[in-house]
Amino acid sequence: MPERPEPFRVLDWDPDRARQLGEDAVDLWVELLARLPELPVSREFRADELREALAIEVPEEPLERGELLGHLRSLVLESSIYPGHPGFLAYISGAGTVPGAAADLLAAALNQNGGAFRLSPGATTIEEHLVRWLAGRFGLPAGAGGLVVAGGAVANLVGLKVARDRAGEDARGSGLRAGPPLAFYASTESHVVQQRAADLLGLGSEAVRLIAVDDRWRMRPDALAEALERDLAAGVVPAAVIATAGTTATGAIDPLPDIAELCERHGASLHVDACYGGPAALADDLRPLLDGIERADSIAVDAHKWLYTPLLGGCVLVRDSRQLAASFATEATYVWLDEALREGVDLTLHGPDFSRGFAALRIWLSLLAHGRAAYGRRIAHDAALARYLGELVDDHPDFELMAPVSLSICCFRYAPAALRGDEDRLDRLNERLMMAVMSDGRVYCSNAVLNGRFCLRACIVNFRTEAEHLELLVEVAAEHGARLAAGTDRR
């Protein structure tokens, strides 16, 4: 007789024990929400101190409840920065919706594998419905589809993979050696993930032709036309033009109708990187800024930016959902199912991941719990706040607006009269000023480099930010700016 293993149920916590840990975690979450406005946005973290506090030995036996909670408290309340703090204005980092956090708990509890319909029937249904709803907001036709991937980098990569496979002869099977060279076109203000995508797709990063921008940081259609014609004359196939709807530095929106026209004329796909600006489609007063996006073959949009959901929520949308399968479908013998019994769509066949989670739930629950109208109003409010910051900066004698305010981004610098004209000194001063603001704790902004000049940059994708926090940003920046300018900083 074989020895029959006894049950081993140590990891199988009963519902009461699950509730205890769940309640401890929820209590900590609620404490974080209550204390958020008073906590410092960030502090000066030292890597060795964090290691000391957090990098504990994995225990042989379970940590007891108090120790476990103490460890979590140290992570949550002492070792983190807070993108959800009303003074967080840096990069393009959404505040993180409250429903999104609850959704993450449930998604993990369900543990669906969103790669296969049979392993995630409800989750797949919601994800497909969500991406179709988003596609509809951009005016894509009924056959459009898409999926939730990791972040914007992957969403762009998927859109460009579809474009590559449409343009390249047997690119999936033979790689790129079978046909003529391919190129992508994106403005000099486009995000660096486009070059990374070209590299990953085998075109090489230099295959992204960087097109000049106008004085509002938008791609110049005349320069695009020239680049397309030059490549066509040299036997290079234009695979896709990447228009950016909301550039990272200034929030500029490339002229989508003009670019769509050129794509149609030259047979290139139109891919729109709307990772940041896409959610403007939900705000009635901002929606017209995206006119032309309905002509896109693919769109990348990040829910974790201006839909405020917790990281990550990159969505890729394609005009014709069949193109995803044409680009990604592969067969694995171990996932055999009788065709006659097959039900629903297996999203693993539509994207780069094989097993997939249920990231769509944090987006879906956020939309259901807030509703489209509140989202639209808050997104419009963020844009109004950015314009208000632009006016505060303009009115202040020691600050200079560095780009027109677009969407919810304002770029400016500290430039007191005595230093105007000394560009190198202003660069160094503003670099140090940004570091001072970052470690101040009251507010937190990041930077942009425009025409080679260093600027402070505030991007409002935070539903807790209000006018008072922008007034505080100007006050804090002026305070540190004056201190730094008065110092002996003449390096």
Ligand SMILES: Cc1ncc(COP(=O)(O)O)c(C=O)c1O
């Ligand atoms: C316009 C744009 N595209 C793509 C990305 C990359 O997105 P992610 O960081 O989600 O990968 C960003 C990031 O800020 C962005 O601003």
